[in-house]
Structure formats: C-alpha cells, structure tokens
Amino acid sequence: MRLRPPTNMVDPRAKRYWMAGEAISNGVVTLVLGLLAFLIEPARPWLLLALGVALLIGIPYMIIMPIWRFRVHRWEITEDAVYTRSGWLWQEWRIAPMSRIQTVDTKRGPLEQAYRLSRVTVTTASAAGPLTIKGLDHEVAADLAEKLTEVTQANRGDAT
Amino acid sequence: MIALEDGWQRLHPRTVQVTSLWVAGIAAGIAVPFVLGFASAAGLGLMLLIAAGGIVLVTGIAAVADLMRWRHTAYRVTDERVEVRYSWVLHSHRSVPRDRVRTVDLVSDPVQRMFGVAKLKIGTGQQTSESSHVTLDPVGKAEAEVLRRELLRRADSTESAESDGDEISSLSWRWIRYAPVSVTTPILGAAAFGAVMQVSEWFQLQGAVFTTVRDLFGGLSIIGLIAVLVAAAIVVGVIGSLGLFVEMWYGYSLRREDGNLVMSRGLLNTRSLTLxxxxxxxxxxxxxxxxxxxxxxxxxxxxxxxxxxxxxxxxxxxxxxxxxxxxxxxxxxxxxxxxxxxxxxxxxGHPRAALWRRVRWGLYSVLAFTGLLAVLGLLLTDVLLHLAWILAVVLTPAAVFLAFESYRNxxxxxxxxxxxxxxxxxxxxxxxxxxxxxxxxxxxxxxxxxxxxxxxxxxxxxxxxxxxxxxxxxxxxxxxxxxxxxxxxxxxxxxxxx
Incomplete structure (x- = not known):
C-alpha cells in the first residue's frame, strides 16, 4: 500500500518563484562576502574561498530544488478532506478532514506577488501546524479558500 | 466580593496586600547583597536607610498600581458568559461562552493563601482564538471554589454540589522513593553549586570559599576532590528533589466530580485543576x-x-x-x-531498518565528536588525542545501547x-x-x-x-x-x- 499523489499540481510559475528566492539569497551572500573581500585585504583569499563554497552549493540548489519541489508539491480537495504533499528531499503528506478545519487564509509575500502566486493555509485545532499549499495562482487560491470557507462554515462545533 | 451594577463584581480587594507583600519581599531580597556589598564603603546605617527607602518606594508604587488595576477590573458570570473587563488607560473586555469552558485552574501561592484568596484561570480549550482563557486574579477562596464547581457543572448533573466525588487516587508517601531518580536530582545538585558561587560572589567571598574547600580536603588528590564534590552535589540534589516532591505533591488527590476530572495538590503553592x-x-x-x-x-x-x-x-x-x-x-x-x-x-514493533538507522545515528555522532577532538588533538595537543580514543571506546557501546533502547521502545x-x-x-x-x-x-x-x-x-x-x-x-x-x-x-x- 502507498499514498497516491494528490491530483492537482501547483502553478508552474512556482518554479520560477522558488528559483527567484534562491537567486536573491545567493545574490545577498555574494554581495556581502564580495564586499568584505574587497574591503579586508588580509582575509581576502579566505573570504573568496567561502564565497566559492557558498556558490558551489547555492547555485545547484537554486536549479535543482525548485524543479524537484514542483514535482512533489501537490494538493487535492475532496468532499471530506484536504490532502497535500510538500517538501522535496524530506517529504510530507498531510490530511485533514473538512469537519476539523478551523480557519482558511490566503497570503502572499512580495515575491509571490511578483509571480502572481498565493499560498493557502488551512488550520485545524492541532498545535502540530497547519496545512499549507504554496505556489497557487491568485485566482485558484481565492476560489479554493472560498470553497473551503463555505464547507467549514457549514460545520458545527469547535472542531476539536 | 463587591457587587457593582448589572451583576458585575470586583476582584478580591486583598490583592493589594498580596502584591505589596510579594514586591516588598522581592525588593528586600534584592537589597540584601547591595547592603552587604556596599556596607564597608558607605557605612551600614546609610545603606540600610537607602535600602529601606527603596523598598518602601517600590512597594508603594506596586501597591498603587495594583489598587488601580483592582478598581478598574470587574468580572461577571451570567448564565451564558464569563466576562472580564478592564477600563483604565487601556480598555479590554474578554468574554467566554460558558458552554465553551473546559478547564478551571485554581492556583494560590503562600501569600495568597495567607490572605485567603486564589487565582482562577478559566480555559476554553480553544488554541487559535484570542479568548482562549480568562483569569480572575484573585478572588476569595470560597468564591473560587464555588465558581470552579459551577462553571463546569452540566445541566444534566444530578450530583449535589457538596459531594466530593469518587476518588481515583491519592498520595501515598511511599512514592517519594521515585523522586531522587528523576532528572531534578542532578539539576538541583548543579544549581546548588551555582548558587554557592553566586552568593559568595555577592559577598566577595569566592576566594574564601576556595580556600575553605582546599583546607578541608587538602589531603585529597584531584580525583578524590572531584568525587567529594560530586557526592555533595548528589546529596544536595536528593534532598532538593525530595523537598520538591513534598512541595508539589503534598495533599495530592485525583477524583471524578460530575464526570469531570479534578486534581489538587501542593504544599506551599496549591493548585487544583478541573478538566x-x-x-x-x-x-x-x-x-x-x-x-x-x-x-x-x-x-x-x-x-x-x-x-x-x-x-x-x-x-x-x-x-x-x-x-x-x-x-x-x-x-x-x-x-x-x-x-x-x-x-x-x-x-x-517496527522494522529492523529502524534499528539500523538508530545505530547509524549513534555511531555517526560519536564519530563526529571524537573526530573533531582528534583533529584538534593533532593540531594542538596530545591530551585531546588521548581523550578522543578514550571517549570513542566509552561512547561507542553507549551509543549502540541507546540505539537498541530507542528501537525497543x-x-x-x-x-x-x-x-x-x-x-x-x-x-x-x-x-x-x-x-x-x-x-x-x-x-x-x-x-x-x-x-x-x-x-x-x-x-x-x-x-x-x-x-x-x-x-x-x-x-x-x-x-x-x-x-x-x-x-x-x-x-x-x-x-x-x-
């Protein structure tokens, strides 16, 4: 027996969004280490070595992680449950029954905004963390949140 | 209990005394090392005067602040809701539906008990919302007991409010033998050393402490000295953990009341929790x-x-x-x-693969730790090199044992x-x-x-x-x-x- 993948993929733009995030991190590291190397002459070889190592890891990560992650990140809504898969090397499947959902939020950071993406966060009464679907198109996310809100409002009780 | 309009009530007025006594006590505790520390430089009389003035001032401020808090705080319990409002400088109003109340936690420290009051925490079991709990700090002991029973009483309950319920378990003093084997023993032992060091530093006596220890155990080798100190720490830790057990579990009882679980315990700080x-x-x-x-x-x-x-x-x-x-x-x-x-x-049980994962984690951690020591040893001193192989010999079986233990569990x-x-x-x-x-x-x-x-x-x-x-x-x-x-x-x- 195994868990089948959830039916829906996230928006393909998510790949570029994740790449952009990594590109920014790499850029900041390069800028800081480069500037320090320029200013502090005695430590220059060491700083450049550190920069080299950082980029040797950072650049492949920037290329491989988003592609891999895009293949893993999936989501599905049925009549009874929300089902998500996330991660890339370390993967996580989460299932929450509709009847136990407490809140539904859509959020987008500045970078997500630039790629017209949103994330939907579904919380239950558990302290072990919400279900988050990242990398959805604005409209898909809004529709999804609306649908989930409708279903959960129909539920009675405090969902514990 | 002081009634206001519409069923609103004030908290217990003795909160001011409770707060004052606490603040005065803490201030006095802080003042002692200062007085002793500066006594030789500035004169004992002057220092005592400054300290007394400071304590009175701080206590006065706290008393006035608490008086204002008390005057502007009110609560009421209606058929539907428990409400607390505070209206001075900041305004707040908290309200919890009574049918959402899931816990009532009654806590009192020694000072509160001296004045016959208790702190009442009413929880709803909601983790996400703002109104997860309301706190009444403090109410009179009798009032608190009535509220505790009433708030969790169900409409269909037939039991009389006076019944003590069915006891599930109560304290047996023989359980105290498990107290010393808990983690509190080494922690308290280590804390005792820290406290001795800290206090002796306040009084600038750290040198004297070392001299005394050296004079007492001067004849012992370094290993002997360590053994004596460890033994002392264990003794202090055992006494401490026994004391802690008595403080926490004195008067312990767990019972069922209207179907709810009620646990009460404590010697100085008493607590009763209703679930x-x-x-x-x-x-x-x-x-x-x-x-x-x-x-x-x-x-x-x-x-x-x-x-x-x-x-x-x-x-x-x-x-x-x-x-x-x-x-x-x-x-x-x-x-x-x-x-x-x-x-x-x-x-x-779980598959064997889970065991091998645990063995690998253990061995890798030992390898990483001893490897680091060995590298440092090669670069710096042979002592670390020896430490590395000794640790490898000791830690490897320990890691394997823990892996098996973790797997078996x-x-x-x-x-x-x-x-x-x-x-x-x-x-x-x-x-x-x-x-x-x-x-x-x-x-x-x-x-x-x-x-x-x-x-x-x-x-x-x-x-x-x-x-x-x-x-x-x-x-x-x-x-x-x-x-x-x-x-x-x-x-x-x-x-x-x-």
Missing amino acids: ERSRLRGVEVVEPLGVRVMRAARVDVIATGMRHRAEDENTDPKTLLPAAPFDVARRVAAEVLGSEAATATAVT LGHGLAEKHLVARFGVGSRRTAALLRSGVIGWTISSSPFQRRAGLVTVKATTAASRGAYPAYDVGLDDGLRFADEAVPGLLTPFLEPRR
Whole structure:
C-alpha cells in the first residue's frame, strides 16, 4: 500500500518563484562576502574561498530544488478532506478532514506577488501546524479558500 | 466580593496586600547583597536607610498600581458568559461562552493563601482564538471554589454540589522513593553549586570559599576532590528533589466530580485543576529510565486546550499521577480512559531498518565528536588525542545501547477506542489517544527512510502535544494502522503499490 499523489499540481510559475528566492539569497551572500573581500585585504583569499563554497552549493540548489519541489508539491480537495504533499528531499503528506478545519487564509509575500502566486493555509485545532499549499495562482487560491470557507462554515462545533 | 451594577463584581480587594507583600519581599531580597556589598564603603546605617527607602518606594508604587488595576477590573458570570473587563488607560473586555469552558485552574501561592484568596484561570480549550482563557486574579477562596464547581457543572448533573466525588487516587508517601531518580536530582545538585558561587560572589567571598574547600580536603588528590564534590552535589540534589516532591505533591488527590476530572495538590503553592470530561483525548504513560528500572510510571493527561510547554515539562498540571508503582499507574490510566488501552494493548514493533538507522545515528555522532577532538588533538595537543580514543571506546557501546533502547521502545497498536503509539529513548512514552479525537494525519519521509521503506506517521489532535507519532514504521504497516485507526479518512488516498 502507498499514498497516491494528490491530483492537482501547483502553478508552474512556482518554479520560477522558488528559483527567484534562491537567486536573491545567493545574490545577498555574494554581495556581502564580495564586499568584505574587497574591503579586508588580509582575509581576502579566505573570504573568496567561502564565497566559492557558498556558490558551489547555492547555485545547484537554486536549479535543482525548485524543479524537484514542483514535482512533489501537490494538493487535492475532496468532499471530506484536504490532502497535500510538500517538501522535496524530506517529504510530507498531510490530511485533514473538512469537519476539523478551523480557519482558511490566503497570503502572499512580495515575491509571490511578483509571480502572481498565493499560498493557502488551512488550520485545524492541532498545535502540530497547519496545512499549507504554496505556489497557487491568485485566482485558484481565492476560489479554493472560498470553497473551503463555505464547507467549514457549514460545520458545527469547535472542531476539536 | 463587591457587587457593582448589572451583576458585575470586583476582584478580591486583598490583592493589594498580596502584591505589596510579594514586591516588598522581592525588593528586600534584592537589597540584601547591595547592603552587604556596599556596607564597608558607605557605612551600614546609610545603606540600610537607602535600602529601606527603596523598598518602601517600590512597594508603594506596586501597591498603587495594583489598587488601580483592582478598581478598574470587574468580572461577571451570567448564565451564558464569563466576562472580564478592564477600563483604565487601556480598555479590554474578554468574554467566554460558558458552554465553551473546559478547564478551571485554581492556583494560590503562600501569600495568597495567607490572605485567603486564589487565582482562577478559566480555559476554553480553544488554541487559535484570542479568548482562549480568562483569569480572575484573585478572588476569595470560597468564591473560587464555588465558581470552579459551577462553571463546569452540566445541566444534566444530578450530583449535589457538596459531594466530593469518587476518588481515583491519592498520595501515598511511599512514592517519594521515585523522586531522587528523576532528572531534578542532578539539576538541583548543579544549581546548588551555582548558587554557592553566586552568593559568595555577592559577598566577595569566592576566594574564601576556595580556600575553605582546599583546607578541608587538602589531603585529597584531584580525583578524590572531584568525587567529594560530586557526592555533595548528589546529596544536595536528593534532598532538593525530595523537598520538591513534598512541595508539589503534598495533599495530592485525583477524583471524578460530575464526570469531570479534578486534581489538587501542593504544599506551599496549591493548585487544583478541573478538566471537563469532553476535553479528554487520552492519557500518556511516561516511564523515565530511572523510574522504569524501579517498575514505576507517571501518567499524563492528553486533553484539548493544554498547550505543550517544554520549559516546565514536569511542573505542568498535565501530570495526573506522579511516578508511582506500575500497577497504580495502570489502574489510574484505566480509570481515566475507561479502558485498559494504555497498558494492555498489544504493541507492534517496527522494522529492523529502524534499528539500523538508530545505530547509524549513534555511531555517526560519536564519530563526529571524537573526530573533531582528534583533529584538534593533532593540531594542538596530545591530551585531546588521548581523550578522543578514550571517549570513542566509552561512547561507542553507549551509543549502540541507546540505539537498541530507542528501537525497543518503538511501537504502535490499536485498541477498541484508542490508538497507542510508543517511543522514547531514556524516557519511554506510551500514548493512548482517542481515535475519534484524531483530526488529521501527517506522514513524512526523509530520503533515508524512503530507501529503507519507512515512514513516520503522526496522528494530529487538538490535544496537548498536537501530534502523536509512530516513528520509522514500515510503509504498509503504518498506512494500514492510520487507515484502521480512523476509518475512511485515509482510504481515498491509498493505492496498491505497483
């Protein structure tokens, strides 16, 4: 027996969004280490070595992680449950029954905004963390949140 | 109780005295080292005068602040709601529907008890909303007791308010023998040394302390001295943990009242916690290593609205029974659950691959640690090199032992109404969680787990820790366990393996 993948993929733009995030991190590291190397002459070889190592890891990560992650990140809504898969090397499947959902939020950071993406966060009464679907198109996310809100409002009780 | 308009009431007026006494005490405690420290430089009389003035000033400010807080705080309990309002400088109004009230926690410290008042915390078990609890700090002891009973009383209850309920367990002083084997012993022992150092520093006597120790044990070698100090720490730790046990568990009793669980305990700081029965999601039987060797166990409650707080792991009111003989723990767990699920369920072990993972973790950590020491040893001094091989010889079997211990403690099983999950290295925890209280599943796998065909299956719940895990269970076994525990939830997402 195994868990089948959830039916829906996230928006393909998510790949570029994740790449952009990594590109920014790499850029900041390069800028800081480069500037320090320029200013502090005695430590220059060491700083450049550190920069080299950082980029040797950072650049492949920037290329491989988003592609891999895009293949893993999936989501599905049925009549009874929300089902998500996330991660890339370390993967996580989460299932929450509709009847136990407490809140539904859509959020987008500045970078997500630039790629017209949103994330939907579904919380239950558990302290072990919400279900988050990242990398959805604005409209898909809004529709999804609306649908989930409708279903959960129909539920009675405090969902514990 | 002072009545205002519309059923609003003030808190107990003696809060001002309580606060003043606390602040005066703390201020005096802080003043002592200053007075002694500067006495030689500025004169004892002057320092005492300054200290007294400081204490009076601070206490006065605190008293006035608390008086204002008291004057502008009011609460009321109506048929539908519990409300608290505060209206001075800031305005706030908290209101909790009475049918959402799930816990009533009554706490009083020695000063509060001297003045016959108690702090009342009313919780709803809601973790996400703002109005998760209201606190009445303080109300009169009698009023608090009435509120505690009334707030959790159900309309259909026939029991009279005077009955004491059925006792599930009460303190047996023989349990105190499990106190010294807990982690508090070394912690208190180490803390005692810290305290001696700190206090002697205040009085600038650190040199004198060292001299005294040297004179006392001057004849001993360094190993002998260490042995003496460790022995002293153990003695202090044992005395401390016995004292702590008495303070925490004096007068302990666990009983059922209107179907709700009521636990009360404490010598100086008393506490009584009332848990509504509908909040109960299960129990956790905890067996720390020392206690397990003595065939004893502790019982913790799994209930909604009790956030798991790591910092006061042992003092939280979640503990229903302190370490007690296993038979007592089994009986208490069974009475709370209404079944023997926590102790009688057949628990399936996990695949061998889980053991090899643990052995690898242990060996890698030993390797990393000793490797680092060895590298430093090569670069700096031979002493570290010797330390590295000695540690490798000592730690390797220890790591393997812990790996086996951790593997043996893994398990999961199903009872009629509960699912049982067990794990732990050192402290073994067996959770029996109500199957109807499972509000979702989290299944995770690392690349290493995938290669070994393992997953970690966590049942999420609104109660306590939020999720109860079966670590490193075989993929088929784990999914079947989750599917059977909560029928239907996982089924649509399963497929046969290709």
